[in-house]
Amino acid sequence: MAAGFADLAGRMAMTWAFHRNDVALPTVIMVSRMDHCLSELLYRVGKGELKIRIVAVISNYRDCESDVERAGY
Numbered sequence: 001m002a003a004g005f006a007d008l009a010g011r012m013a014m015t016w017a018f019h020r021n022d023v024a025l026p027t028v029i030m031v032s033r034m035d036h037c038l039s040e041l042l043y044r045v046g047k048g049e050l051k052i053r054i055v056a057v058i059s060n061y062r063d064c065e066s067d068v069e070r071a072g073y
Contacts (some may be wrong), residue, residue: 027052031059038064042071 009016016031019025031038038057044050057068 008020009032014033024051024053026055028056028058031057031064033061033063035067039067042067042073047073 005016005018008014028040029041041050045052045054054073057064057073059065
């Protein structure tokens with residue numbers, strides 16, 4: 001798969017990497033006022049469907065603070 005993607009990535013001057021899906025990558029989530037994407041990410045992490053380790057949630061508003069705290073972050 002990497003060899004096949006390398007050609008496309010090279011033509012588009014992309015920097016890319018594949019990662020194992022059994023290792024939770026440290027992840028920072030950036031969110032503004034709209035909570036739908038954050039809610040989806042928190043839900044999928046909570047269900048074990050998304051293998052990331054949330055290390056921070058950064059926002060320019062406090063609107064989603066209670067959702068993040070309720071999820072344990």
